[in-house]
Amino acid sequence: MIFNPEFSAQQQHTTSPIVTGGSVIALAYKGGVVVGVDTLCSYGSMADFKNVEKIAQVSKNTIYVSSGEFSDFQQVVRELAKIDRSALQYDDGVHPSPRDYGNYLARLSYKRRCKINPLYLQNVIAGFHNGERYLGLVDIYGTYLESNFVTTGFASYFCKAIISNYWNDNCTLDQAKQVIRECFKVLFCRDCRAHDVIQLAYVDEQGAHLEQPERVETKWDFSGFKNRANEKLHTQ
């Protein structure tokens, strides 16, 4: 490409994302909050990076995940780490709570939206503080919501029915994890940018626990596939 000096003088704005992460699903359960996300970063329609661990632990009792432009996610992780680090400077034992992170991110996103140069992300902050669960959603515009369950991306379309039928906020950790796994099964079938390897993490009063990535159960041995019923029509 020929270097165009005019372009460098202009302010560049994010108009469309390049490397993107998939849907995030987070549910509160009795005693904490559990979050699930797949391990794929897509380069447009190409499944480029398939082993990405996308759950960031920003403090002892807070985790942060997002879907959207992955480089923005990495930048936000750095910004959130700055807050916790500055707490060390004061040395007074006061650390930000999960809600502090959620609100800070909402303010940051809103500021960027006002400059028409957004952080191209749907953000989820999950945590446990002072005996209370916390689950917050911050979208690309800086809208801030706290809720018992949160979905981003295609999960908002495909998974809410599953969640409302099989989950309530008093369920056990294993029940909540199972609901999330079911959701990702459906997403892998229906969302073109989804992946079958997911990572779960949960936060309870002991703090944040990140688990190893796991493969979602999928079923491909349907008789229609095996017998290849359609193929016979085309081999003449």
Added chain:
Amino acid sequence: MLKHLYDTDCVTWSPQGKLFQVEYAMEAVKQGSICLGLKSNENVVLCSLKRQPSELAGYQEKQFKIDDHMAIAIAGLTADARVLCKYMRTECLEYKYTYESHHPVGRLVFKVAEKSQHKTQSGAKRPYGVGLLVAGIDPNGVHLFETCPSGNYYEYKCQAIGSRSQAARTYFESWFHLFEKSTLEQLILHGLSAIKKAIMEDEELNEKNVEVGILGKNLKFTHLNAQELKDYITKLDTFSPNSQIQQE
């Protein structure tokens, strides 16, 4: 000691290792009328004696709310106090805007101390001539801090600053072991008793010249109104710390 050789500005040490300008600024605090603070496990109380410049004038307020969970009582130059008060209020508002929660108290006092210290290390500036008693509640608990023109700050269970504050501090030394478990009412009565020790013989406490501010874990900062002050001052006659010991 030839003080006048070393006391022109903040950037000159004396041979004894003192910064006289800073010490003179602390004198300004000692000339202000008394204010004191004391805390229990649940509450902080600030009491101050208001000065009336003349019979025609009103009484000078000494306590200012910084945020729902924090307040200050001042002794010294009121104009300097206003500057620090505005700074503290702005910091609290910005913190609330960004995090939707209350500014940790110790952290704000640290910021004020930094600001004060800055003024003691420049040829062109003078230290703030005011001492603050900062009362506040945050997730770390109930706090009472004192800030100095020197840029130092200290955390206290109870403290009195300003003119004749030694008398109040002597009262505190005898009775502060009761404060932790005191009720709000007992705390207010202790505060008023301590102030009573510090007034001149021909003066008397009344609802016009005394200011009491209260703060609690579930209680936003408020001033006692005139009627409440009158009632408490009346109760002082029958209040004795000894009776509190007998109750426990």
